[in-house]
Amino acid sequence: MTVSVDEFKKSLQLWASGITVVTTSSDKYGIQGMTVTAFSSVSVNPPQILVCINNSADTGEGIQESHSFAVNILSSNQEKTSNNFAGGSSQKERFEKTDWTLGSTGAPILNDSLMSLDCIVVDKFLAGTHWIIIGEVQQCICRTGEPLVYYRGGYRQLANN
Numbered sequence: 001m002t003v004s005v006d007e008f009k010k011s012l013q014l015w016a017s018g019i020t021v022v023t024t025s026s027d028k029y030g031i032q033g034m035t036v037t038a039f040s041s042v043s044v045n046p047p048q049i050l051v052c053i054n055n056s057a058d059t060g061e062g063i064q065e066s067h068s069f070a071v072n073i074l075s076s077n078q079e080k081t082s083n084n085f086a087g088g089s090s091q092k093e094r095f096e097k098t099d100w101t102l103g104s105t106g107a108p109i110l111n112d113s114l115m116s117l118d119c120i121v122v123d124k125f126l127a128g129t130h131w132i133i134i135g136e137v138q139q140c141i142c143r144t145g146e147p148l149v150y151y152r153g154g155y156r157q158l159a160n161n
């Protein structure tokens with residue numbers, strides 16, 4: 001049985017997730033970042049997470065170069081940041097509109113995000129169109145606030161109950 005791309009995409013829209021901006025910094029490409037919903041925890045000890053990055057994404061190239069990245073989980077008031085890092089502007093413009101500092105691995109940490117995980121790459125696999133990149137967490141930075149939620153192709157807020 002074959003599943004069409006449309007059917008597959010429509011089905012996955014029923015999966016509610018948070019939104020992240022994955023960042024990296026390398027000598028070759030400088031600082032880079034992109035919006036990513038394909039994020040998951042993998043292992044507790046050692047602390048590992050994964051992100052899935054399209055093999056055509058510039059930021060993915062940078063991660064392969066630097067062997068490190070940060071995952072910044074967006075707060076409820078960061079819709080603009082999500083759109084900003086989803087393409088249509090240069091990396092320079094993306095970071096000009098955001099308050100950031102360098103984390104312990106050298107990857108940019110977005111200061112207004114809800115939580116940031118600074119990671120080194122420990123494994124990667126190419127699966128279809130995407131790289132599955134596994135990172136071992138070197139530093140966790142938690143802040144206060146509510147998460148930005150993505151569901152059925154749109155931004156959502158958690159209900160207050």
Ligand SMILES: Cc1cc2nc3c(=O)[nH]c(=O)nc-3n(C[C@H](O)[C@H](O)[C@H](O)COP(=O)(O)O)c2cc1C
Nearest residue numbers: 034035036037038052053054057058059085086087
């Ligand atoms: C809500 C949202 C979620 C996204 N999730 C992913 C994702 O999980 N993986 C991915 O490769 N691209 C994802 N994208 C697309 C990238 O953010 C976009 O293609 C980005 O510009 C690629 O980065 P680059 O400019 O470094 O090439 C998402 C875009 C949006 C708006």
